[in-house]
Amino acid sequence: MKIKFLDLNRQYKTIKKEIEKAIHRVLDVGNFIGGSEVESFEKEVAGFCGSRYALSLNSGTDALYLSLKALGVKSGDEVITTPFTFFATAEAIANTGARPIFIDIEKDSFNIDPQKIAEKLAQLKKLNKLKKLKAILPVHLFGQVANMGAIMKIAKKYKIKVVEDAAQSFGAKIRLQVSSSRFQEKRAGAIGNVGCFSFFPSKNLGAYGDGGMVLTNDQNIAATINLLKNHGSSINDKYKNLIIGTNSRLDTIQAAILKIKLKHINEWNGKRIKIAQYYNKHLQGVIGITTPSIDNNIFHQYTIRVSSELRDKLASFLSKKGIPTMIYYFLPLHLQPVFKYFGNKVGDFPESERAAREVLSLPIYPELTKVEQDFILKKIKDFYEK
Numbered sequence: 316m317k318i319k320f321l322d323l324n325r326q327y328k329t330i331k332k333e334i335e336k337a338i339h340r341v342l343d344v345g346n347f348i349g350g351s352e353v354e355s356f357e358k359e360v361a362g363f364c365g366s367r368y369a370l371s372l373n374s375g376t377d378a379l380y381l382s383l384k385a386l387g388v389k390s391g392d393e394v395i396t397t398p399f400t401f402f403a404t405a406e407a408i409a410n411t412g413a414r415p416i417f418i419d420i421e422k423d424s425f426n427i428d429p430q431k432i433a434e435k436l437a438q439l440k441k442l443n444k445l446k447k448l449k450a451i452l453p454v455h456l457f458g459q460v461a462n463m464g465a466i467m468k469i470a471k472k473y474k475i476k477v478v479e480d481a482a483q484s485f486g487a488k489i490r491l492q493v494s495s496s497r498f499q500e501k502r503a504g505a506i507g508n509v510g511c512f513s514f515f516p517s518k519n520l521g522a523y524g525d526g527g528m529v530l531t532n533d534q535n536i537a538a539t540i541n542l543l544k545n546h547g548s549s550i551n552d553k554y555k556n557l558i559i560g561t562n563s564r565l566d567t568i569q570a571a572i573l574k575i576k577l578k579h580i581n582e583w584n585g586k587r588i589k590i591a592q593y594y595n596k597h598l599q600g601v602i603g604i605t606t607p608s609i610d611n612n613i614f615h616q617y618t619i620r621v622s623s624e625l626r627d628k629l630a631s632f633l634s635k636k637g638i639p640t641m642i643y644y645f646l647p648l649h650l651q652p653v654f655k656y657f658g659n660k661v662g663d664f665p666e667s668e669r670a671a672r673e674v675l676s677l678p679i680y681p682e683l684t685k686v687e688q689d690f691i692l693k694k695i696k697d698f699y700e701k
């Protein structure tokens with residue numbers, strides 16, 4: 316059997332008619348930038364996620380970059396984030412001129428460790444060096460929401476803004492305490508001051524091209540991002556440039572496609588969770604494998620831990636059997652050549668470095684069949700029985 320790590324064509328086949336109708340609708344109207352498709356998509360996402368404003372953008376990377384700009388992050392500032400993430404997270408910080416301050420991850424969730432954020436902030440305060448720190452940028456890695464309860468509490472205490480990198484977690488939920496006796500379910504991206512999504516094709520909610528979005532409840536941030544994404548000019552008065560911006564708009568065709576896909580996202584995320592539960596059930600007993608947590612997770616990736624001596628051997632064994640796997644991520648960001656100038660070195664963030672040696676992501680997507688899942692599980696068990 317030959318399995319694909321991700322097969323977008325299978326999903327396309329299930330929505331082909333709807334998608335083609337939507338694309339033709341845009342072609343017939345002939346409006347390719349902005350317009351009612353984009354506006355209604357924004358409203359639908361705001362409603363789905365429970366956020367006052369949703370601003371469509373060209374990518375997750377610009378969602379992060381423009382969010383930081385809108386919060387006033389600039390050259391010489393600092394932003395706390397995780398070193399165990401996709402490069403764009405820290406790249407967006409660096410592009411504002413600010414410096415990413417890395418904080419190590421939790422062992423179990425692969426997400427930034429709130430305890431270590433608290434320690435860092437206490438230390439900076441003691442040294443009277445808190446002034447430059449403008450934001451905390453947690454990432455909900457692999458579809459699992461970071462410990463937002465603890466992160467929001469710390470941010471509030473130090474009056475620091477929170478920007479969520481929710482690129483991998485569209486639709487994920489977490490129960491948060493909103494008052495002394497009340498809990499509420501919140502969607503990833505709608506918890507911090509700003510939340511950022513990517514609609515890169517391989518993401519849980521993926522366009523047929525690039526796309527992104529920002530959520531916020533703050534009218535000023537929303538207004539600023541609306542200017543920034545359009546050369547610093549308002550859509551209604553486009554020849555008056557008020558600030559220096561970018562061209563970061565979402566295409567109308569992509570908005571029309573995403574509107575179709577949004578209707579299916581709960582069903583698709585649900586299927587991912589089912590597969591993850593099935594994998595967990597069968598892999599939990601395999602000595603040498605640590606399975607991921609199901610809590611607050613919509614499984615953008617299904618990522619196990621394997622001892623570093625066996626990880627690459629397992630990957631190449633599976634590859635020979637027709638099962639591709641991926642390593643997200645090989646190199647934590649503090650060790651990326653481009654970030655060396657901050658003086659980071661091996662050993663600075665041991666949990667992130669250990670994760671980089673141990674992680675292995677298995678195929679997971681809503682259309683992955685039971686037969687394929689069983690084949691993958693069987694071959695993993697074969698490897699450990701050898």
Ligand SMILES: *Cc1c(COP(=O)(O)O)cnc(C)c1O
Nearest residue numbers: 374375376401403404482513515
């Ligand atoms: C995909 C991704 C991004 C960037 O999104 P693009 O739409 O590709 O620009 C940022 N952060 C994380 C964690 C991602 O997975």
